[in-house]
Amino acid sequence: MDQPIIVRAAPQEFICRAGSWGSLEQHLQRRGISRVLVVRGEQSWIAAAPFWPELIETETHYYIYGGECTYSERDAIAAYAEDHQLQAVIAVGGGKITDLVKTAAAKLNLPAVILPTLAATCAAWSSLSVMYDEHGEFIRFDIFARSNALVLLDPAVIAASPPELLTAGIGDTLAKWYEADVIIRNLDSPPLEVELGWYAARKCRENLLKYSGEALAALRAGELNDALVRIIETNIMAGGLVGGFAEDYGRTAGAHSIHDALTGIPESHRVLHGNKVAYGVLVQLALENNWSEIAELLPFYEQIGLPASLGDLGLAHLSRGDLLKLGRRATVPEASIHRMPGTVTAEAVAAAVEELEGYINKLRCGSAPAGTGREKDLQGEGAKTT
Incomplete structure (x- = not known):
């Protein structure tokens, strides 16, 4: 480090x-x-x-x-x-x-x-x-x-806010786990403050998958229940703790780089920040070749209304050339995507987006393999032990 x-x-x-x-x-x-x-x-x-x-x-x-x-x-x-x-x-x-x-x-x-x-x-x-x-x-x-x-x-x-804005917040906060984990699990000996951020990121994922459906139902009904309070505090407090403790090791990686690149496409400006980040999570997982995790997340995305494809973002018209431009914006030298292990190129990003599109289309048509349903431990798959 x-x-x-x-x-x-x-x-x-x-x-x-x-x-x-x-x-x-x-x-x-x-x-x-x-x-x-x-x-x-x-x-x-x-x-x-x-x-x-x-x-x-x-x-x-x-x-x-x-x-x-x-x-x-x-x-x-x-x-x-x-x-x-x-x-x-x-x-x-x-x-x-x-x-x-x-x-x-x-x-x-x-x-x-x-x-x-x-x-x-x-x-x-x-x-x-x-x-x-x-x-x-x-x-x-x-x-x-x-x-x-x-x-x-x-x-x-x-509780008086529009449900779609809370949904976007859930998407943004979900990225805390995937972006922190892809960085921290590759450290030889994370210091305690980084481990605390890692734990907070894991807690974000756990709470979101457990309480989001109930919280959004309460919001739509104009009610305030325990699930909604937990999601509110998860998005604001637990989400903030990740970068607050782990700093750059727990702040952003691939998902936010995809978001940042998408902001260069004028049609994406109507898409909420958290929705673009949630899509970026899936692209990051595609770059990691972690299709079982994508399959596990897709039902959750469908349940609460997070975008999983370019079509869901209103960007189905993007050409291969457009995807390469997206990849170049996502991989500028200062982009946080380079905190992921290995070398991530513009071509790799474009290919990951295309693979993700094909995979989701097949999964929605019932012809892609299902996810394993396996939960990662706190250190993540392939993590180095301390």
């Missing part, structure tokens, strides 16, 4: 309970904060507004973000907060609003306070921001020296 590890395990404070937003002003006062900027969306605010507390003694400014997590948007938020001498930046929304607040707060060295309205990513937990250009194409992610000051997670708020 030659990559240094800095543990960024958790926010300074995290509270998950119904009604937790109501304590926001109390927590601000504990920190000596009396002037804040609230960054919010438009559609998400419609759902969030009924839960938003009255801030009686806090000077509150509002900023409506433009729809993308860009450096220009970050700079606009930071300039507003600086001009008005505000003391904290608060995110009320999903992953991109959260990432904007974190990067703007980091630029000003101000505390970031997160009130999630979705459980579609671990953005509320993690101390990094995924940055895009104005066209929605991935640029890079930036890691910050300061953790989020406070996360107030109200499951009742998430």
Whole structure:
């Protein structure tokens, strides 16, 4: 291991309970904060507004973000907060609003306070921001020296969100296991912090496969049950713990590189982040030649509505040349796909996508071999023991 590890395990404070937003002003006062900027969306605010507390003694400014997590948007938020001498930046929304607040707060060295309205990513937990250009194409992610000051997670708020967004969060979180495992199982002697991230990744997979169906049924029924709370916390907390402990050894590998490459295709911009990542999981497994795991996951994908093919993504029209372009974007030198063992080339990615398409088509037609149903142990198949 030659990559240094800095543990960024958790926010300074995290509270998950119904009604937790109501304590926001109390927590601000504990920190000596009396002037804040609230960054919010438009559609998400419609759902969030009924839960938003009255801030009686806090000077509150509002900023409506433009729809993308860009450096220009970050700079606009930071300039507003600086001009008005505000003391904290608060995110009320999903992953991109959260990432904007974190990067703007980091630029000003101000505390970031997160009130999630979705459980579609671990953005509320993690101390990094995924940055895009104005066209929605991935640029890079930036890691910050300061953790989020406070996360107030109200499951009742998430229970009012659209089911498809929770499904996407499940897809994004499922990747935690497959991306961490493909890296960590090949280490000779993972240090304890990496093993903790590995365990959290395994827990993500276990919870998602066990509780997702029941959680989504509750969400569609407008109910809040134990399964839904567990999935919300898995997506946000357990998912965030993976990279928080294991850092680059548990953050991203093949699945997110496929996602990042897909953002270069304009038609993919309407596909949710987690759905592209979930598809990337299957491509990564195809690159690993792990078809039994793909067969085991496909019923779960079908059950909750995750995409398993280019057709499911609305990209069935992609040609062989398009797939090679996709492969080149997925294998740029800085791509996390190179954390996988061996050499991954653009041609290998294109071939894996084509093989995956053929395999899924055959499986859906009932002519492909079934999965083994075998569960991997914590160290993963072929892992080196410590």
